Each structure stands twice: as structure tokens, then as C-alpha cells.
Amino acid sequence: MQLKRVVITGIGVVSPLGNSVASFIDGLETGKSSVRFMEEWTHYNGMRSFVAAPAELKDEKKIPRQNRRTMGRMSIFAAQASEQAVADSGITPAEISSGRTGCIIGSTMGSAKSINDAFEIMLPERDLTRLSSSMFFQCMSHTATVNVAQYLGLTGYLMTSAAACASSLQAVGIAYDLIRLGRQDLFLCGGTEELHPTVTGSFDILFATSVKYNQAPQKTPRPFDKDRDGLVCGEGSGIMVLEEYEHAVRRNAKIYAEIAGYSTFGSGSHMSQSDKKSMIHCMSEALHSADIKPGQIDYINAHATGTPQGDKEEAEAIKEIFGASVPVSSLKGYIGHTLGASGAIELIASLIMMEKGIIYPTLNLKEIDPDCGGIAHITGPVRKEINTVLKNCFAFGGINASLVCRKNIY
Amino acid sequence: MTEQEIIEITNRVFEESFEIEKEKLHPQAHIFQDLGIDSLDVVDLVVALQKSFGVNIRNEEKVRNIRTLQDIYDFIAEIKNEKERQSY
Incomplete structure (x- = not known):
């Protein structure tokens, strides 16, 4: 069976740097940090990390109430990014309504705020009626x-793909495979995630969060x-339109890149520790x-979140290959x-880097x-012709995912 | 509770919970056909009315007969009156 080819023909972003691809890229170009001190989290007993990168929830009322009422914060982000894409x-x-367009949007879980609200309403008096x-x-x-x-x-x-920080890259990977197999012509795919103190808290209790920069938020995280x-x-949310190549050519669509390869594997070794092998x-x-x-490969967009162990393992793995x-x-x-959204949001940034020839x-x-040495770190903007990109995501549960895109299609 | 208070509180529920403009809230407005309430909204309407009026109407059969805003005003008045009678 001849597998189909798959290209990316649309992108949309809601991010801490802005609620459009343009504002997101502008923030990257100007070297802007969106990390700030989270005063509202300081009343949580045991929390040590009070920094986060919030996105702005805005224009949500443009979504009709009948649709919006079932959307938590993360679904609103996803809907807005999807509309852009x-x-x-x-x-x-x-x-979209032909039955030949699918949708896979990954996230760690459902809306963290809504889950918390539901239990806060229900549990004190074990009362379902409210x-x-x-x-x-x-x-x-x-x-x-x-x-x-x-x-x-x-x-x-x-x-839906639910693989924590690999969720959205898996969403893109699954959509890629399904189009290759001819099951659908198009997919809206990517990921979405929302900030909540319980989400940061779940990393905090594992000593995975940044805690030394609460008074200088923009200096953290510090990957590598x-x-x-x-x-x-x-x-935030990153959503892409994936499309069967001939379908895209027939309608003369703008093609950002072709998805050239994808893989996802488990580590089988540890629930939370990344491993090089x-x-x-x-x-x-x-x-x-x-x-x-x-x-x-012309550029690697690393997962590197700024944790001592995860960055070291990724750097060593990249160095080895x-x-x-x-x-x-x-x-x-x-x-x-951006957890479950990070793969898609950062892949979209990589597509723009390809388009503009800049890293x-x-x-x-x-x-x-020194633990992260021996690889070609980029510490200032670099002009470079980029044809192929490798994007990594490594998640809790020992789930790894890597995706390769190429710009020049032949 | 006066009839006017019941009307004001009920209308506020429709404005705040269902984002319906004040001008549409006349007594004969059909809550499904004119105000766009659907089956999911009915659940929330019951929750909001219970909270606003301090009543428990979730298992009341009469809720199923509600069609217009006036039906709600009458239903709430009836429940409130019954509650007040029982408290004497």
C-alpha cells in the first residue's frame, strides 16, 4: 500500500506571548520572557514555586454561549487557536463537516480549574445538586x-491524546499516521493546557519546579x-491543520512543511525521570x-524545560546522535x-523559523x-537556511515523542 | 416575597446565567423557542433558581411543565407560598 504524504497548511496559537502566531513570534524575536510572579498562589501551603507564564483569556464571548458553556479555559484557548488555523x-x-476532516487535541487532563471547582462545590457536603x-x-x-x-x-x-508533555506532539503524530493511511484528508491537531496552582503544585512536590527565581521571574526557566x-x-494552545499532500496541492494551499517522520516510545524505566537511552x-x-x-537535520527544537536532570539527559542524547x-x-x-500544548506551540515556532531562516x-x-555541553547551543539569534527540523517532547510516564519536518518538498 | 421580587430575581438568572438581553424577558416569552434554552440549560436553570430562591425544586414534577417565564414566576410563587405556609 502506498502511504500518503502529509503537509502542514494552517497554524494557530494562543500563547503567553500573545494570542496569535504574529504576536507569539514577535515575542520570540524580541527575546521577551512572559514569566511573572504569581501572587495569587502564595496562600497555598507547601508551594515553593511562585512563577508562571500565563496567557490572556480574551474575546471568549465571541464564542456563542451554547458552545462556550462546556468549555473550560483550555478549551477556549484551543477553540481560538483552531479558528486561527x-x-x-x-x-x-x-x-470541515465532510467527515474527511478529523480532530485530535492533546492535553494532560481536562480543565484543571473546572475539575477543582467541581470538587469544591461537591465535596464539602457531598452535595451533587449544585x-x-x-x-x-x-x-x-x-x-x-x-x-x-x-x-x-x-x-x-x-x-484525544493524553501523554502529559508529549500530548500535542502525539496528536500531530497520530493525525499524520491516519492521513498517511488514507483514513482522513485533513486533521485539526495539536494541544492545549491551562495554568492552575494544582498543576504547578504537582511538579513542585516532585522538586521539578524553579524555586530560586521567585523574585526575578524573567530569569527562569534556564534550559541548559x-x-x-x-x-x-x-x-496556551497550538493547533495545526494537517493535510494530505495531493489534497493541499489541488486547492493550491500554502504549505509550511511536510511531516517527514515521527516516532513515539516509552522508556520503560522510570515514571518521572528522563533517560538518555x-x-x-x-x-x-x-x-x-x-x-x-x-x-x-538543520535545527533541533529541544524539549529542555530547565530541570537539572531532564536537560542533561536530552543534551547527552542529542550529543550522541x-x-x-x-x-x-x-x-x-x-x-x-506549556505542557500538553508545548509540542505543537513550539513546532509552530519552528515552522516560522524555517520560513524566515532564523533560529x-x-x-x-x-x-x-558542562553537563549539557558538546552540542551546538544557540544563545543569540542565528540566520540560517533551515530545511529540516527535529522537534522533541519527553513526558512524565516515560513517554517520548520526536517529529521531523521538512520545508522543501520534492 | 412579592411577585415583583420573584420576577426580578428570575430575570436576573436569565440575564446572568444565560446572557439573555433584558428586553427579551417578557412574561409570555417561551423559554425554549424565544430564549434559546435547551436541555443542558434546564439543569442549570434549576440549580440557579434553587440557589436564588433557597428552594429545592429538582425533583418537582411541575418543572417539566414550564414553558414561559410566567410559568416560572407562578411556579416559584407557589413553592414559596407553600414553604411559608409550612413554616407557620
């Missing part, structure tokens, strides 16, 4: 996918830096599936770790930790 791609409402009808639809794991599908009238293949001390949570396996398989050699020949940067210093550097990387 659809508009950017130029696909029509008829195509729960609203829409609460469950905001809390369920596939909330973003189905809210976007209902809002846009999308009738194709619907599912010798003074890094943990991750900073962000929020499984990262090497994942990246190597992505290259293999793209049928390209390590030297043909690529040495110091391929430029590497992480975008977490600008927007924090955005790792913000806050002032002194490379």
Missing part, C-alpha cells in the same frame, strides 16, 4: 477535542544553563522513519513549559552547564 489554511466549512450541567464537559479528558469539533461542526475522526533549577509552567531511540527512529541522516553539528535551542525561557535562541542560557 482554519482561517490560515483556507479550508471551508464544507470540508453542579452545573456543563461542568463534566469541561472536566473530561477529551474536552478540548470535542468542544472544538462541536464549535466548528467537525464530523470526522475524533480522539548551569544555574537552572527547574521548570516553570505556562499555558530511550531519547536516543526515539530520535533515531524519527530520523529513520523520515529516511534522513542526522547530518541532514548529532554531536555539535546541529543547532539546538529550547523555547521554554520565553513561554515556560531563536535559548532564552536565559548565559553559561552552558
